[in-house]
Amino acid sequence: MNRLVERTNPHDAVRDRSSASETGRSFLSVSGLTKYFPIRKGLLGKKIGDVKAVRDVSFELRRGKTLSLMGESGCGKTTCGLAILRLTEPTAGTVRIGDYDVTALRRREMKAFRQDAQMIFQDPQEPLDPRMNVRSAILEPMRIHGRLREGTERLGEIIDRVGFPRKYLRRYPRELSGGLQQRVCLSRALILQPSFLVLDEPTSALDVSVQARVLDLLLELRAEFGLTYLFISHDAAVVRYLSDWVAVMYLGQVVELGRTEQVFARPTHPYTQALCSAVLTPQSRIRVCEVVLHGSPPNPVDLPDSCAFAPRCAQKDDACKPSAPEMIEVDTEHFVLCHRCAKEVTVR
């Protein structure tokens, strides 16, 4: 397999030095993204509340980089990914991807956008039609977009690139292993030549040795095709391996955001610290792990105004006011949503 080649485009170097928060340069820009699912009751479907799945999420990302959304199941990371692609309509907020003002796109414009932004799902079997062989499955998106001829020309090249054996093109999804199925899904997305991919736990259904190969493949493809990734995962080790930026989510909110090295070197929000200590390594023999989360996340319907993590927080103290915490920059481009961290920064 080819070695990962870092892109040596001089423009990238310039972008690297510039700050991600400079909106002019960012490729993906999410601002105040919110998604509430109404809960209805009774015959007339009266709205009795909202499931607050995503609450006021904002971040920026430059072209060719990867940002990971990390958190436990139910924290809203998948909904956030879906809302960014408008696979579910956001309740509020704006999303810009490249030249597309995603949240303002009309139906007709959506079709062009769909070719440019693709999504890979956790279970590779689900998006594949069991009655469609691999070849038809990969060409399906090209047919939908009226680019079938172009698709047949590029098919061989794409599957070679993702490492799918040509001899299996006539096979059906059920005849393939999980790793190969995920390669089919990747081919389906890449054949459209997108510039942006949302990867929703693409390796958590795979075995570790297969996972390692898919992760490396993703890194190679990103460099080769100049892709930008939004990576969704609960696994801190995988996130650390793959991404440049990480946004830790808890109950619909981003609680910590920063460069991957920085967040993992100095996890600042108590929740991030707990997540990191939950990564199982041979060194973390059970007795050594100290920061363990107790209980489960509260119900996302009746959320407190104050810090949503406070009920499970081991470091809760007087600084945790009843008001909502605000994002505070604890270090260069390293943001944390925590009253205690805010206090420490002020003291410094």
Add this chain to the structure above:
Amino acid sequence: MNDRPTGPPQDERLLDVSGLSTEFVVQEGIVRAVDDVSFYVRRNEVVGMVGETGCGKSVTVHSVMRLILPPGRVVSGEIRLDGRELMGLSEATMRSVRGREIAMIFQKPMSSLNPVFTLGSQLIDVIRLHRDVNESEARRIAIDSLKAVALGNVEGLLSRYPFELSGGQQQRAMIAMALSCGSQLLIADEPTTALDVSVQLQILKLIRQIMDDTNMATLVISHDMGVIGCVCDRIYVMYASRIVEHGPTEAIIERPRHPYVVGLIRSIPAFVKNVSRLENIQGEVPNPLNPPPGCRFHPRCKYAIEACSTTKPDLLEVGEEHFAACLRTSEIPYENGKERELPC
């Protein structure tokens, strides 16, 4: 393997399996899902069995529980629990062994619990089936075992239905059920795979703590070396229906001696020190219908020599209670790096 593998004396072994082979007859031929597997679990020892999907680890424990249904069958092997041979037991006797002497918990607790009965009635039923107690005593045992797995508001839980519990609570309830009959051995088949990372850690801690408190021996099955490395004292690694390496946890993780195990450990993001690149194991897991001759790993192994494709390697002692089935085990570079930093 005719001669018994060396190891601790017979009476130390609570579960002693030797030469176990299980086959499935399918349309295309015969799949030998477990091929001459031998292992043992000592009293109050936590043993892990790790391997990738389809390596035969689940079939192995299902064979031990005699839960293999046609077209599958156990073709050979001895399974001894506390000195008593399980293979020859009648189905009726075996049913009393399952649950009472060997308890088992599964990956998806929801599919093991009956959705139409309350947790309390299921627990009490199981206790009364296996222990000679009346309803109120069974209820007390149920409450005690729920308390042991750190579930709060136990009285309220008894009248709850399984769907009202979170995944972590369900798995705790399953462990409580396993505890309630006072089994000597717990088999946990992927106990945390369906759970969140933070809940996973809580459950693993609980399993370890219960083992330390009650001296119940445990066999944990998982595809996740992190899970196994965390709770187990000893590890068996399976590849393509066979055990390729086994030994104490430290030895397997720090000094793996089989090329597959080396590759497996180096492909785990959380385990590698230098995160710039993971190691790949090239190729695919062999087709179980037609496994390669000799060492089953040789087509994917970068150390393979000609003899590897003809000779089936035996498990050789490479350290204290540490065995590896590789012809070239003495030559492969096994150091996995002394210091691997934690993700944070």
